Amino acid sequence: MKRAVLILLASVIFLVSCVYTERFDTERGRYLGESGDVLITVDVDALKKSGESALLAQNELVDRVDRVSLALSSEDDRVSVSGIANGLLSSTEVGTALIWDPSFIRASDVPKFYENKRNSLKAGVVEDGIMLFTTGDYEAEYGKLKKRESAYVPEMIWNAMSSSLAALYVESPESISIPELDIPEETISKIEEAVLMLNDTGSALSLSGTVLMDDESSARTLCTLLRNLMVQRIRREGGKLDIRALSGIFTYEDSEVRISGYTLSYDEVGSMLTKEF
Structure with missing residues (x-):
């Protein structure tokens, strides 16, 4: 399982390092996950500015990403990941980066997303500023974020989490x-x-x-x-x-x-x- 998680994270890092990002609508992160899942949000920009970016030294997140939020669930010894990267994300840039990567294929046009054939990681831009990636049902996660349905984290708690360098929530x-x-x-x-x-x-x-x-x-x-x-x-x-x-x-x-x-x-x-x- 450890190897699978590392492969998934490597794919996520590739995705978010392909585009330029700024702060944008981080509130959507609280709609990730459901009861029992571990939701983690990290202010990568603040970590970079702290001068202590060793936690991210092995990838390009330091230069490219403002915030990443992840919902992790474990079932039958398998880890599933759903997350978003926040910023000024271009659907064209994301699509171009993925279509030229041999491990990704275009999986759907509506909604438009791409899938990694090696680990089932799916990714696409939900709307300006929000890129979604998941190993689960992309269309279900897309609809949840688009409609802002069934927030997992209460708004007051999410606001406190968003003001921290990193935060974890679980119910x-x-x-x-x-x-x-x-x-x-x-x-x-x-x-x-x-x-x-x-x-x-x-x-x-x-x-x-x-x-x-x-x-x-x-x-x-x-x-x-x-x-x-x-x-x-x-x-x-x-x-x-x-x-x-x-x-x-x-x-x-x-x-x-x-x-x-x-x-x-x-x-x-x-x-x-x-x-x-």
């Missing part, structure tokens, strides 16, 4: 594989909604957000688990433990777990992104 996940965090599936299954946001502090990345559990007992369990994982990490790295300060990073009230100021280095985040989803 009622059956399972999530998060590298470096050994969270039991039993605990994951009790998550009702999670919103995580990553921001640049100048020297590192700061993680904040909320995780809504099914009850207070589950919230207490998750909070304790996260605190223990953080302490283990600090000890492993030979750092100094400040229990009072650390206790404020993961807290809970009723069924809600709150994360505030959990620091990650760019290298750590880069390591997570290169591991299997």
